[in-house]
Amino acid sequence: MEVWPTGDGSLSLRHPVHGExxxxxxxxxxxxxxxYLRASGVHADPRPRVFELGFGLGVNFAVTLRHARRRGAFLDYRAVEAEPVPLEVLEAVLRPLDGALFERLAPRWGGSFELAGASFRLRLEVARMQDAVLGAGPVRAVYFDPFSPRANPDVWTPAVYRRMFGLLEPGGALVTYSVAGRVRRGLAAAGFAVERIPGWGGKRHWLRARRPA
Known part of the structure; x- marks a missing residue:
């Protein structure tokens, strides 16, 4: 897996199988x-509770945690990841963002774990979404960040959308980069109020789906 710099200086990589x-x-x-942070409203939540589908390289978590610490908010974060990257890849991407966080994750990486600190609690479940337990209690935001519907169709399904709807508290929001018509229709059928929002970085639009209050 080859790590490469993105336009803002943070690092990423291309999946060797999915090609994305x-x-x-x-x-x-x-x-x-x-x-993920701002369009979901997590940046303004005094007690942010987040679920992420597709923990990946930990960038969404690191950015959300950094913002929560700056404003003195405790972050409760749950995530599911089916294919953890090799530890050396995680280190290459995450250490420049938050070296201390990487040092805490490293001994536990590769399997499911819970990690708690003064400013956060992270529960990472290594499982396919279809088999995930998800944990107890509602969340305020869902970061829906798997690979695309083309590359990873198993998670862009009505059954998964219904699980996300049930996981969110009323008024909570799911945000994702995909605005594909079948994604919008699937989320709406699950009960979400769906809207396209302005995108960035080559994406004209992103998607926000709220559970009605």
Missing amino acids: GYHPAAGAAAQAERL
Whole structure:
């Protein structure tokens, strides 16, 4: 796996099987902040509770945690990842963003674990989404960040959308980079109020889907 710099200086890589980048070339950290952190409303949540589908290289988590620490908010973060990257790849990408965080993740990496600190709790489940337990209690935001519907069709399904709807508390939001018609229709059929929002970095639009309050 070859790590390469994105436009904002943060690092990413291309999946050797799916043939897709983990992040846009315009910026891995920038997408994490603009789409997942801000478009979801997590940046303004006094008690952020997040679920991420596709933990990947940990960039969304690192950016969200950095912002929560700056404003003194405790971050409760749950994630599912089917294929953890090799530890050396995680280190190459995550250490420049948050070296101390990488040092805490490294001894546990490769399997499911829970990690707690003064400012966060992270529960990472290594499983296919179809088999994931997800954990108890609702979340305020879902970062829906798997590979594309073309590369990873098993998670872009009505059954998964219904699970995400059930996981969100009323008024919570799911955000994702895909605006494909079948994704919008599938989320709407699951009960979400779906809207296209301005994108960035070569994407004209992103998607936000709210569970009605």
